[in-house]
Amino acid sequence: MRSKYTPLTDEQALAALDRCVRQVRCNLPLYTNRCQNHTSVDGIYPACDNVQWTCGFWPGEIWLAYERTGEERLREAGLTLVDSFYDRIVRKVEVDHHDMGFLYSPSCVAAWRLTGSERAKEAALLAADQLLTRFQPNGEFLQAWGPMGAAENRRFIIDCLLNIPLLYWAGRETGNPKYADIAGRHAKTCLAHSFRPDGSTYHTFFMNADGAPSHGETCQGYRDDSFWARGQAWGVYGSILSFRYTRDPAYLTTFRKALGFYLTRLPDDRVPYWDMIFSDGSGEPRDSSAAAVVACGLLEARRWLSEREAARCESLAREMLGSLAQGYAVPEIVPGTGLLLHGTYSKKSPYNTCTPEGVDECTGWGDYFYLEALTRLTRDWYPYW
Ligand code: GLY
DSSP states (O other): OSSSSOOOOHHHHHHHHHHHHHHHHHHHHHHHSSOOOOOTTTTTTEOOOTTSSSHHHHHHHHHHHHHHHHHHHHHHHHHHHHHHHHHHHHOOOOOOOSSSHHHHHIIIIHHHHHHHHHHHHHHHHHHHHHHTTETTTTTEEOOOOSSTTTTGGEEEGGGGTTTTTTHHHHHHHHTTHHOOOOOOHHHHHHHHHHTTSSSSSSSSEEOOSOOOOOEESSSSSSSSTSBHHHHHHHHHHHHHHHHHHHOOOOHHHHHHHHHHHHHTOOTTTTTOBBTTOOOOTTOOOOOOHHHHHHHHHHHHHGGGGGGHHHHHHHHHHHHHHHHHHHHHOOSOOTTOOOOOOEEEEOOOOOOOOOEEEEEEEOBBHHHHHHHHHHHHHSSOOOOOO
């Protein structure tokens, strides 16, 4: 971590991207026939079965590396993982939750786009159908976790804004309006309740059985009324993606407010602490993955804003990515390590309900979104989301 950094130039972005590609190549033998654990342990990812909500990020890195290089071995590895994702959704292994987009957009939607694999397309469509089964008509939201129906499970979470692009994709592929309809209803509910009036966000939000809003609660943030950094990042990127697919100006307004709040809570080096209630001197760990997610949102936003606003978004993204590349990127290519240090998955606090894991480590999504942001900065890129 360095408090002095310079905004990333195009040349530096290409160099950082190529460095990431070298690390992806180095990791291929470890995680082509197995998946990569959600977070590293002492800087190295254990291999795991395809059972976690995070398993899509590693294949997403492979596809981004393939887009950069066109190398056949990357294509083959990505397609081997498609077989695993196909098997997972057909056999319904650990898919009773809402994270179908995190799983199937960077793995199978990407594979379908880049190779035309029918198996990848079928897997992603099955995953979209699975996500539809999470819809609660009373309250109009996609239930995040747990079996449907029980009162303690009647909640949605801000992260889901990154799952619903899978539904927009399925709608375009099939011509069936039901996918975009459910995505839009969920996003509207999320906009109404997950975002507080000051632009900060609740991680999770409960609804009553009659569909009336109940209350916000954190799971992975510090406290119910604090500002979990990654949740804020999902809100920033998710709102601009919702604008991309609906062109509803309400999402642009939300993007601006969520970004505005995020910027007011950043430390000097533009990489947030894991909860933005903390600042310099707190001794708390960062969450570098949140910075990578926000950089993607800023680079997506360039397409939808005025020239002046777009230029500001790009310059903010260059600052964040400069700080990541110069102070957080893994310094040495070693088998099994990731791309970005200092991510935080779930840190236990006296007030939250998470299982502590992956504190101050590489995270699969931090690596993926860092690579996506570098890709977005260096070429015109069509999102997997
Ligand atoms: N989607 C869960 C997380 O961001 O940790």
